[in-house]
Amino acid sequence: MTTPHPPAPRKVFGRLSLPERSYVADALRTETVGGVLLLLAAVAALVWANIPALHDSYESVSHFHFGPEALGLDLSVAHWAADGLLAIFFFVAGIELKRELVAGDLRDPKAAALPVVAALCGMAVPALVYALTSGLGGGSLAGWAVPTATDIAFALAVLAVIGTSLPSALRAFLLTLAVVDDLFAIMIIAVFFTDDLDFVALGGAALGLAVFWLLLRKGVRGWYVYVPLALVVWALMYNSGIHATIAGVAMGLMLRCHRREGEEHSPGEHIEHLVRPLSAGLAVPLFALFSAGVAVSGNALAEVFTQPETLGVVLGLVVGKALGIFGGTWLTARFTKASLSDDLAWADVFAVATLAGIGFTVSLLIGELAFEGDASMSDSVKAAVLAGSLIATVAAAVLLKIRNAKYRRLIEEEERDEDLSGIPDVYEQDDPAYHLRMADIHERKAAEHRRLAREKAAERDALA
Template structure:
């Protein structure tokens, strides 16, 4: 007898629902803090004291005994603080695989296909717009990422009454998107490999995984192993955020027999507020300060690389996510279920164009030239504003429609 077609959303466990609600609350608040940090950076960078901002983010902290060369504050934020952000992404992925939508391939079909399509289409749009520009190919992955904190903040403000499955769909979409992003960074944006530190980093990550599998619970054992693993991966030439997501995915979500929180839940409870409330906002503050004068904006509009980023995030993400979800349903791989509507999925598809954190990270790796990186950063900001505005309009209309439906019923 054939298995029934997957119906999305699935019915989550009570424990997963509780953890999901807590995560969504923290990420929403974190998105608001990140927005404030971004605005502060933009204001400072466009005042007569902009030189002080540049000196701050280019201030080097590179102790010789660590053998970490040319590490200014901006690099510490992207390679260090964002490693914690990706550790949280690894935890989320592990949770989804163990208790969430990704535990059953049939349940996972809708958000996974939407996420993969939402990576492919922005890259294709970017390549079409920037074709023929010298060095443009390096940035093909810039418009492929979705910023979960920023997106959840917009969703909370514009559609606070949205059904819980829609938030879960957005979170799952972003988790898969983050996994694809870290794979892209590892494969395409790493430097020349230094074999010995790489082997040491892999060994330390394996030790971390073995300790988790054996049920060790003390954070005083895990913290030094994780820090040494991060250091070795950073020295190896592979971007250190890869270590973060690997450690997160290896953190145990196995429930103890006495009912205590799992290692993953404990790590999430302690580290998520720091990640969402400090690490990501600091990275945003040190990365988003770009000039917004007439000349700077004219430069962006005349740069086909920057235009490719805008088009990829605003158009490519929308077409990719919505088209991927529609295709999954059309082919019988999944169904929306009774609680979701296509207009709501369309709003999420628009919201997926808020790239920000990971887009800025990839932009810095792809374009080391400061002038080009500044134009790409400005393009990411413009695209994120446009995507947020389009999603907000869609969600506000949906709020009014739901109110009329409730009044009729």
């Protein structure tokens, strides 16, 4: 009687399926470009706000009000950027989350456990670090949620700038982690930063969302139907007292993201493809332009590391994020008896966890909400977010550069296509036709090599 072999341990950060790899590559390409624009916008904001001759103009533009006052929408430019443009960003986040739930890693509970636990730990530990740092120093606990967010676009911009190519499995983990992170950030905003509710406006927003859902189910098409409806839902949500970006998430989650027979792309994927460049290339950079403009001086930077609230934000982003994500990943692998991919080391996971400490866009938003009405502390917290993100950037860049040669070899292996089929060879190795093609290619190369050898031999004989 033969003894059955125990099942091989499940691998974490193993090779992605080909469709998932293609989706991740397309999504991250757009986010990388958007991240570079985000980085440029943040630098422009800092320059604009810190040059004495231009500082007043930055304040004037940021606080310039426009919009229909009768509808409760006479908002400043900075307010429109935070509540209006970021709704587009969260709309895309809602679509990403829906796609992950129905077609991505999150549809499989076993696969979903890793990014979900990592994201939860990557939010809980920074909040705890902030609470301990600020609480022990006698500071306010209002900013506990500031260091909990990860900015995927900024993280990818850092990868692009330092010239490091992470293997696709780690990039996919970072993307999924950020999607789950965004979901919990949205929940935090909805639950903890909603004060007075206007139930009439909230009921109107809910009715608008119901109409949106019904039109989608009926197969109604046309941007001229959905864009005006989306604007009405957004305005009602804003006036309800709930942060208006929640409207974007809700509408994104309603889109169908699974493909039906004969469809090349689902409606959700198609709309995401259209809207993501608007989000990454316009909405988020403009938000950064009018949120990152804080006065930076020697005294201001010193206060970042001496005030308990701001020190809590910095340590939460730099220390809390890295320990939380790495610890959550390691514990999940240990308790599910999964093993790390043979091509990677736990140092790679720690480097990605450190990179996730870049908490720019949503951290700035939560900072504004947490200290609303206290302009001085709000600016200090923004400076702390910038400082913490910068420290996390430098630390991640150093850690990733150490392993960069290994990453390049893995990427080359992932992308090698010797038979020129348009599909990387690693995805064809179980196909008998692939081995026939490769045998033919190798035979032709060998024949070419023999022909060149004969020609060189003939040349030598002629010279002799």
